[in-house]
Amino acid sequence: MSEHLLTMKKRTRQTTNGNGQRASARDRQASLIVAAASLFAAKGFNGTTTREIAKAAGVSEALVFKHFPTKRTLYAAILEEKVTVNELLEAVEAAAKKHDDHRVFTMIASYRIRPGVDSTLLRLLLFSALERHELSEMFFGKHHKVFYDHLAAYIRTRIEDGAFRPIDPLLAARAFIGMVVHHRLLHEIFRVPMHQSHEDTVATYVDLFLTGLIKKPTSRKSPGRRAR
Template identity: 35%
Template sequence: MNKIIERKERLSSADRRSQIINTALGLFAKKGLSGTRTKEIANEAGISETLIFQHFKTKEDLYRAALKELFDTHPLMPEVEGLMAKKDDSGVFSTLALHLIKHNREDPRIMRLAIFSALEGRHTANLFSHREEIEPPLPQLLSDYIQKRINEGAFNRVNARIAGQLFVETVFMYIADQETSITGSSLSFSDEETVETLVSIFLNGLKS
């Protein structure tokens, strides 16, 4: 009889929810949202599928909770808020870029989920990118800062939204290229030197 036998240990509601989220995160990172079935998550966690829906109304709700868990583990705002307040332009861009690189190395699920969100179409991409309840999406965070500096006369008048988006996309491309060598042999320079060069080029363009 192919019936799920739930684990004997009794977990609190909060612990069970956390277990489901962490199990789902691993599968979402391997198969994406569309490729992961709630039955698989239940099997992996050793629980019934019904129990998942006692904690989450839909698979999309579970996906949102999984993203929140993942990004709460890698918070960015505490690192950049002080630099933004000081108007340390180089520090803001460098810290943001190195944060993305460092935390992707520590937890490759971030990049995997980002790639799947792009491949699976607009619905999943929107779920991944609209995470305001966690913290502002990185392009928005950077675009707002760029616009503020434009208004203060520190940066040239450019489209801040495009500038913020392109900077973040460039960093993600670097991360992906280091992992897969899309454009050829990976750079042999340190992340710090690479980011310093990128930020210098970017800021020179904004300030020239």
């Protein structure tokens, strides 16, 4: 009797997940990662509480710890999950084979500069590096270092071709990606308003960089791509 009443009372809001369906461990973990990632990206590791994460995922706080033994484990899972080998690199590779400099750099800049796209990734990256999370280096290495290395390799071959001036390829790659990443940083993190269109910006950066890099600039009668 009293037992029944007790159980009835206790079950106030079971499986807050939509309606009475129980999710598999895999799905739950995935949804927890999604919920936590945006919170961690917004407020950092220390600024995010496990309660918030549970609430955002629509489950109890205890369940979070059933799936991830510690808050840190959950964070690590996010960083590892976010590491995706970029499909972009293949597309760039194709352009690189044709020695289409303009296209190679434009593609990279367009990809990196495109607003909004996975802005959580950028924030997570910065937060994890600033907060000196142990996985930060892996995160950076797998997700970003590829770009520098690929681009540097391309620049090196173009120098050997005699198409580019003899400049340290890694420095050059960093310089270009620096311009572009910095632009994103200003826009997305420091909320600096940008008055130029996405395309204009990319075109200007590529033009600025390439005309500097190419050995014998034909700037006078070059094809119509011009900033503004």
